[in-house]
Amino acid sequence: MNDMFEMIYDAAGPKIMDDSSGVKFQQGDASEPTSKIFKLLEDASQQLYPGCDTFSKLSLIVELFQIKCLHGLSDKATDSILKLIKRALPSGETLPESFYGAKKMIQNLGLRWKSVEGQTTDGAIQGKNENKVPRKVLRYFPLKPRLQRLFVSSEIASDMTWHHDRRLKDGVLRHPADSEAWKHFDTTNPGFARDPRNVRLGLASDGVNPFGNLSVSHSTWPMIITVYNLPPWMCMKQPYCYLSLLIPGPKAPGNDIDVYLEPLIDELRELWYYGVDTFDASRKENFCMRAALLWTINDFPAYANLSGWSTKGALACPSCNKDTPSTRLKYGRKFSYMGARRFLASNHKWRSNKRDFNGEVERRPAPNILSGDDAVRQLLALGDMKFDIEGKTKDNFNARRNLKEMGIRRDLHPTYRDGRWYYPAACYSLSRDEKSKVCKFLKVVKVPNGYSSSISRWVKSEDRKINGLKSHDSHILLEQLLPLAIRGVVPSNVYDAITELSIFFKELCLKTLRVDVLDQLAAQIPITLQIRKDISTSLF
Incomplete structure (x- = not known):
């Protein structure tokens, strides 16, 4: 039965019953969602029959539901099985009379789903087919009851105001509440900020392949809601990261993701404008x-889907917006972005350096940060207009021809002789032997227990390749191991650029940050990026 309580804790939050106050809730004290949780706990502790330690009333119903889902049993078949079990038990009156009653008993665990009947641009979802079966079923798990359940435990309810009551305010960035974005939100929304129990959320999303096979093209998109009221050692733990939506594959939702987000957006609007009545166990009110x-947390391609701003093509940079300095290359038919010098200080010497960059002096200032109102006005002005230009930038023959066409980087221009085109290797290119040296280092590197997974097992020395790294391992590789692996293998200017990038990401990903350090990183990263562009042709 312990597993059953763990399931309830997963749905409602841990330590529900660990209320040190010892106060028992009376009828009418708690809100309706809170009362439902205690009803679940009551069903989970009630023995199936006197002396039964294997099953409780709730655990049997949950396992019956699992069998129904795994084997595709109909509602009628499940109803008959339930009635048979009820007849076989010495005290069958503890079970629901029908399958409908069983569904009502466990619905408070949040096991619900929602049919999607929206309209996407390619007609993928448009109501139901001729058999009245939804073309796709969106799994949506309501957010309001799970946020309410955070306040059922007096301990967690107290932690929900940690960001206001117990956060150390010494200028060090330890928690999102220390950020300028959080402070700006409080300033512009004083009514919301007045009660620290109001919940601050983040939304993370990306495509995953649930089948774990890299050769299978499949993309299912989970939407994870994170609660930021809690202290930093709690807010990123699994019990407080809620699966809100599960968008089914096999294809990614792409720009039609807004159709799937509708139920979540509707609920977030209700929570913002009206709120929901909630019982606070720590204050007994x-x-x-x-x-x-x-905010949302995602990579650049997912950013395009969630924000509606295309991250490819002529206006790919969301910071530069309509002033993105892009050039359509003649031969590769791709876009090049050569305007990063505008982020340098106005008197920086590289602004006047034409030879090593794009052949022009850069006098433009850095772009202004777009406000939310500006973004909405631009969106309304665009109407149905879309930027949909395919292609990636690569260091190939056409990229070298583009360099020659633009009259820059003469040392990398292609030459034609003996009936063939030749172009010199870029300074960052590794020979077969050099790749073998890097792979050999990573194959034997040792790290402390729990520091990362075994990176060596993802290194294929024979093929001189690395694949299959998890996200955390990629961070470790970029921030810690890569500068060591390429030391003495690549030229010093390449090594310096990559090392500076590693230092930048290492500092940015620390658990605690200082504003003065962030200012230093912001001043240094344009220089680092320009060094990288100076040694790289991959941008073309």
């Missing part, structure tokens, strides 16, 4: 809990 989505 009801309050109107509101919630706000502060």
